[in-house]
Amino acid sequence: MITYFNKLITQKKMVVLEEPYVSETLLNYLEKTQMPVLKNDFSVKQFSSHEKLNLIEGKEFLYQYHSMSSPLLYTVSEYALDGVCNALKGENIIKQVTLLKDKYEFRKAxxxxxxxxxxxxxxxxxxxxxxxxxxxxxxxxxxxxxxxxxxxxxxxxxxxxxxxxxxxxxxxxxxxxxxxxxxxxxxxxxxxxYIKGTEYAIDVYFRDKEPVIINIFEHRFSSTKDVSDRLYLTNKALFDKYLEVFTDYIRGLNSVLNLNNIAVHIEMRADGKTIIPIEINPLRFTGMCLNELFCKFVGEHPLTYFFTRKTPDYNAIWKGRENKTYYFSIIEKPEGVKDPILDIDKLKMQFSNILELRLINNPKLNILAHVFAEIDGNTERELHNITILDIKTLLK
Known part of the structure; x- marks a missing residue:
């Protein structure tokens, strides 16, 4: 009979939750899969409403990690990196994290x-x-x-x-x-x-040093001065055009970086045949759990593919969704407004089809809400309007 401890060892999967945010979708996924989750102040707070979380004490978590062959570690945000780097000092995974997190060292490499x-x-x-x-x-x-x-x-x-x-x-x-x-x-x-071209965000993990792409998002801006994270979109046309191109490019990039058994979020710009990476964020996919837009058109959590080391079948995923565009929008707190209160009805009027609205209540974040949305057919008018939206007009 396999003991509970041995079962954890054979899973080879571990998750670290940390500030500033975790979604209900991810918490439900972790409960359902019984993924080992590091017990810390933040995960204990989540336990009060998610009592099936498989929380593991720090010493046991580290012992299990060191006992695993090729463990897969996922952190929900950069807040976890300091603790992870200190706890796993000297491990190959930390060498990868250190290289990627420092933008200057990444550029030199x-x-x-x-x-x-x-x-x-x-x-x-x-x-x-x-x-x-x-x-x-x-x-x-x-x-x-x-x-x-x-x-x-x-x-x-x-x-x-x-x-x-x-x-x-x-x-x-x-x-x-x-x-x-x-x-x-x-x-x-x-x-x-300044890197010219269209900006893209790619969620990818490395299996035997080979890139496996999970998400491809196009990052829309209102102008060259705009550096906000207001809108990211995905659709079949984007995957048809770039899945193979970006896979080949990331494969070449990894000949220098030597990443393996790690999930990352890559931001890059493409202008014709020229592709230049902006940055690579280690141990996670798109931050603030926004990678979960994937759930809306795939029906599975993106972490399923990382932890099972499988490749999504995008031909099957996009079948019947050829004319749909899925996107998420980050609704920021407007500058100069103290304690802004969002008018939900006004917000909903900006989107033709909201799939999920996530209200954010964290004073450390300059964010009021995340919106997952879907559009059919001609999408440009709505997408453009979202990028130039004055959030002050949506307040009570």
């Missing part, structure tokens, strides 16, 4: 696979005396360690540079203080070439 791409690291204090006239614009300025577009600026002119430096001096420190240093760092910044 990849510099041999793209030409004429500027990237330069600058200490916080040196930003105020840096001569931007010596840099060919446009560029992007961002923290070397970052999360949710915090502290990201598109610089197209000297005026943009002055405004960015003023905002960093006056506002960014207060934002970064809300997050651990492994989530948003405020001591080092990176200046890099």
């Amino acid at each position: 990849c510099e041999g696979i793209y030409n004429d791409f500027l990237f330069k690291e600058i200490n916080y204090l040196d930003l105020f005396t840096f001569d931007i006239s010596k840099i060919h614009l446009p560029v992007v300025l961002k923290p070397s360690v970052g999360f949710l577009s915090a502290g990201v600026y598109t610089i197209e002119s000297f005026e943009d540079w002055k405004n960015a430096i003023n905002d960093i001096e006056n506002n960014f420190k207060s934002i970064s203080d809300l997050f651990p240093d492994t989530v948003v760092g405020d001591n080092r910044f990176i200046i890099e070439s």
Whole structure:
């Protein structure tokens, strides 16, 4: 008879929940599968309403991890990285995490696979005396360690540079203080070439160093100045065009990065045949559980594929959904409004078909809600309207 402990060992799957958010969908999935979940303050809070969670004490969790052959570890957010890195110091998985999380080190590792791409690291204090006239614009300025577009600026002119430096001096420190240093760092910044083209977000895991793509999202913006996370979409046409292209590209990228048995979220831009990665976020798919848009058209949780090491059959998945576009929208708290209250009826009027509305109540997050939605046929008008939506018009 297999003991409970041995059953956990043979699963080779482990999850770390952490601030700032976890969805009911993920909690229900973890209860149903009885996936081992690290017992910490955040997971204990969830246990009060999800008593079937399989919570494992820290020492036992670590013992099980070290007892497994090729364990698969998933964390729900960057908040977990500090604890994971300290607990698993020296493990190969941590070497991968460390390389990916530091944007400058990631750029250095990849510099041999793209030409004429500027990237330069600058200490916080040196930003105020840096001569931007010596840099060919446009560029992007961002923290070397970052999360949710915090502290990201598109610089197209000297005026943009002055405004960015003023905002960093006056506002960014207060934002970064809300997050651990492994989530948003405020001591080092990176200046890099502005990457032209359309931005894509890809959820992928590596099986025997081969990439297996789960999600492909197109990230829509209202303008070149827009660095928000307002809207991401997916559809069959996107997969038909890019599944093979992105798989081949990521395979080549991994010849440098050497990633294995790890789930990651990749952001990249594609302009014709030119593809350049923006960043790779380790140990998770799309953050804030937004990868679960996948559930709406597949009927399974995306983690199922990572933990079973299977490849989605997208020909079958998109059959009958050829004309549908699925997207998620992040409804941010508007600037300058204290304690904003969302008018749900006004919000719902902006979408033709809401599949799920997730209200977010966390003072650490500049977010009011997540919306999962679906559109049939011609989608551009609704998508464009969402990208330019003034959230102040949706408040009570």
